[in-house]
Amino acid sequence: xxxxxxxxxxxxxxxxxxxxxxxxxxxxxxxxxxxxxxxxxxxxxxxxxxxxxxxxxxxxxxxxxxxxxxxxxxxxxxxxxxxxxxxxxxxxxxxxxxxxxxxxxxxxxxxxxxxxxxxxxxxxxxxxxxxxxxxxxxxxxxxxxxxxxxxxxxxxxxxxxxxxxxxxxxxxxxxxxxxxxxxxxxxxxxxxxxxxxxxxxxxxxxxxxxxxxxxxxxxxxxxxxxxxxxxxxxxxxxxxxxxxxxxxxxxxxxxxxxxxxxxxxxxxxxxxxxxxxxxxxxxxxxxxxxxxxxxxxxxxxxxxxxxxxxxxxxxxxxxxxxxxxxxxxxxxxxxxxxxxxxxxxxxxxxxxxxxxxxxxxxxxxxxxxxxxxxxxxxxxxxxxxxxxxxxxxxxxxxxxxxxxxxxxxxxxxxxxxxxxxxxxxxxxxxxxxxxxxxxxxxxxxxxxxxxxxxxxxxxxxxxxxxxxxxxxxxxxxxxxxxxxxxxxxxxxxxxxxxxxxxxxxxxxxx
Amino acid sequence: xxxxxxxxxxxxxxxxxxxxxxxxxxxxxxxxxxxxxxxxxxxxxxxxxxxxxxxxxxxxxxxxxxxxxxxxxxxxxxxxxxxxxxxxxxxxxxxxxxxxxxxxxxxxxxxxxxxxxxxxxxxxxxxxxxxxxxxxxxxxxxxxxxxxxxxxxxxxxxxxxxxxxxxxxxxxxxxxxxxxxxxxxxxxxxxxxxxxxxxxxxxxxxxxxxxxxxxxxxxxxxxxxxxxxxxxxxxxxxxxxxxxxxxxxxxxxxxxxxxxxxxxxxxxxxxxxxxxxxxxxxxxxxxxxxxxxxxxxxxxxxxxxxxxxxxxxxxx
Numbered sequence: 001x002x003x004x005x006x007x008x009x010x011x012x013x014x015x016x017x018x019x020x021x022x023x024x025x026x027x028x029x030x031x032x033x034x035x036x037x038x039x040x041x042x043x044x045x046x047x048x049x050x051x052x053x054x055x056x057x058x059x060x061x062x063x064x065x066x067x068x069x070x071x072x073x074x075x076x077x078x079x080x081x082x083x084x085x086x087x088x089x090x091x092x093x094x095x096x097x098x099x100x101x102x103x104x105x106x107x108x109x110x111x112x113x114x115x116x117x118x119x120x121x122x123x124x125x126x127x128x129x130x131x132x133x134x135x136x137x138x139x140x141x142x143x144x145x146x147x148x149x150x151x152x153x154x155x156x157x158x159x160x161x162x163x164x165x166x167x168x169x170x171x172x173x174x175x176x177x178x179x180x181x182x183x184x185x186x187x188x189x190x191x192x193x194x195x196x197x198x199x200x201x202x203x204x205x206x207x208x209x210x211x212x213x214x215x216x217x218x219x220x221x222x223x224x225x226x227x228x229x230x231x232x233x234x235x236x237x238x239x240x241x242x243x244x245x246x247x248x249x250x251x252x253x254x255x256x257x258x259x260x261x262x263x264x265x266x267x268x269x270x271x272x273x274x275x276x277x278x279x280x281x282x283x284x285x286x287x288x289x290x291x292x293x294x295x296x297x298x299x300x301x302x303x304x305x306x307x308x309x310x311x312x313x314x315x316x317x318x319x320x321x322x323x324x325x326x327x328x329x330x331x332x333x334x335x336x337x338x339x340x341x342x343x344x345x346x347x348x349x350x351x352x353x354x355x356x357x358x359x360x361x362x363x364x365x366x367x368x369x370x371x372x373x374x375x376x377x378x379x380x381x382x383x384x385x386x387x388x389x390x391x392x393x394x395x396x397x398x399x400x401x402x403x404x405x406x407x408x409x410x411x412x413x414x415x416x417x418x419x420x421x422x423x424x425x426x427x428x429x430x431x432x433x434x435x436x437x438x439x440x441x442x443x444x445x446x447x448x449x450x451x452x453x454x455x456x457x458x459x460x461x462x463x464x465x466x467x468x469x470x471x472x473x474x475x476x477x478x479x480x481x482x483x484x485x486x487x488x489x490x491x492x493x494x495x496x497x498x499x500x501x502x503x504x505x506x507x508x509x510x
Numbered sequence: 511x512x513x514x515x516x517x518x519x520x521x522x523x524x525x526x527x528x529x530x531x532x533x534x535x536x537x538x539x540x541x542x543x544x545x546x547x548x549x550x551x552x553x554x555x556x557x558x559x560x561x562x563x564x565x566x567x568x569x570x571x572x573x574x575x576x577x578x579x580x581x582x583x584x585x586x587x588x589x590x591x592x593x594x595x596x597x598x599x600x601x602x603x604x605x606x607x608x609x610x611x612x613x614x615x616x617x618x619x620x621x622x623x624x625x626x627x628x629x630x631x632x633x634x635x636x637x638x639x640x641x642x643x644x645x646x647x648x649x650x651x652x653x654x655x656x657x658x659x660x661x662x663x664x665x666x667x668x669x670x671x672x673x674x675x676x677x678x679x680x681x682x683x684x685x686x687x688x689x690x691x692x693x694x695x696x697x698x699x700x701x702x703x704x705x706x707x708x709x710x711x712x713x714x715x716x717x718x719x720x721x722x723x724x725x726x727x728x729x730x731x732x733x734x735x736x737x738x739x740x741x742x743x744x745x746x747x748x749x750x751x752x753x754x755x756x757x758x759x760x761x762x763x764x765x766x767x768x769x770x771x772x773x774x775x776x777x778x779x780x781x782x783x784x785x786x787x788x789x790x791x792x793x794x795x796x797x798x799x800x801x802x803x804x805x806x807x808x809x810x811x812x813x814x815x816x817x818x819x820x821x822x823x824x825x826x
Contacts, residue, residue, distance in 0.1 A: 258609070
């Protein structure tokens, strides 16, 4: 049935078809048979269902791989994830607290030239964001020049007025950034979100590669894939770089909320790969503005903290007094320059969804350059003209709450009910500043193994940027894929999976 | 190292060992139970109740028509309502390891995690109703794998020594309890009971994985006095109390960073005293009464060492 049209449909040579007929014949059909394109940009195929240049070998290999074989590899992937305990914890779900994050074995491939553009755009963006943070916590030029509306910053819930005038080590606020990129229908990469607080996901990027190499090595045969394994070492370089100068051999630690945090796997993974201690708030104490950890041989001084705890919970004396995760006195130790924090305190204002529309203007303001990566068009209901547009087009827009993340508190217009739209309409009218709205972008699709064959599923890309002595963008990133058909929400907490992400070397091969 | 990490390593070792010891006891009792059917009228309650009281665990809550032996096996192996069951111990070991998974090797974490998932499997657990053997065997092999991987992949540094502390302290405690529960048998020299007695002492050896090692050393029938001597003071066998406590003493010495025999900590004094008593014990003198006293005293001192460790390293 299907095999005869395979060649035309997928633009690759048809799989050799067994002469046997009957039910077995279906099993020998191609994984890609009947692959459908939607309105979105497809990473592997062009509009004529021809594999794009850098995907040709992979499409060919998939076409030759029997579905049963692929199913077996996928099961090996799942088992491996489970045995390694590569899980996350789900909030607001009743199905138990440990879940494995599924990895799809079909890799996402980005050619060298595309990656170079992405890389340059990310470097430009983090540079501007760090200049913005230094500025708003010091002279506030950008506010005085009205490039960014002052009240958006000064009244933003993640602006830390306690930190105005504080000099952070090496003038860096965001040391680790995970920027979410999506592709529009024409294939252009757009920035959806900057995550400059405590971005997660890098461990999955690293782990996915290790698993894929183990369970599906033949995929790598035709490609020169840049390794991503250097990330932990590069992160450690950053942590050492920001250590107080008084520390000759600085001690860095990773501060985690503990094993019930959704990203605990990542915390332990990174701590182990860097060889530093993973500490919890109760392991640390502050004495005379210096930070120590409790060890079996007494107290030991701590110089740098890679903290994976939000500002709000960091220090009950300064922020939320009910926090049991933090360390009393830590903020004062930081202000005194006796300990360094990555990321710094107060970075949340830079990735605030209300500030996001102004990042291109920041780039022009501080760097006198045009942005290399564009934002998604964004409406701010706070602006009266925008408010009209947003309220009139709720069924086509995506509406986000400024202070929520993780895919919570969102309205995806085309998938919403009238009742949900009414709720949002009321909420937007009441507090227009709490929302932004964007056109529903059909995130690009990619062949993904579902129910025994490959189907297009939407995905995004989160590359990881490190900012220390220089800015380093690890080749690759976390590709998150929305597994339910048609879904545009890729978050792990909302039924997403992930893929290995390949950046090709500039060697001429493929 | 962090005190919290040391604590979790200690308990990882301890709970792993506890689950393996319990699985072995259940397996051996199950097998002994089948043997005793031929020689005793009602061996079932005797043996299983003895096991429960040896473990100082509460008996299973009265079930709804479940065969009493099956109920005990399920209670001891898979019931999470019993905090001392094999499954509960493996879960605790895993939770401790998980809270510090950056401080153990990834390979060790993986083996422990695999063990957890294998034992958690619903149909695997259900098969316990037919025979507990597979579940017990899987547990023991899994724990042995964890030990092997731990030794082969981790630096034998402070953290590793905390795992050894937990492992060997727990093992010594369990061997002492097994002997203590059987000392009454020494009193009875009745020839008519001989086959039963042999089965019983054979089971004691098997519970300590010592049957073949014992045979190899003594080349004789299972004789109670020799079994006690072997399990208590043999210097070479890894499940003898003396061997275990010597390992504990070694690890304590390494952790303290002092020369052997030079520490002034209470834990080392308590332990050192016990080890030298066992080392120079005249086993000829061990009649039932004295043995009982010695075992009780040793158990008490092992418990004391555990408490002193918590104080000294501020383990929670």
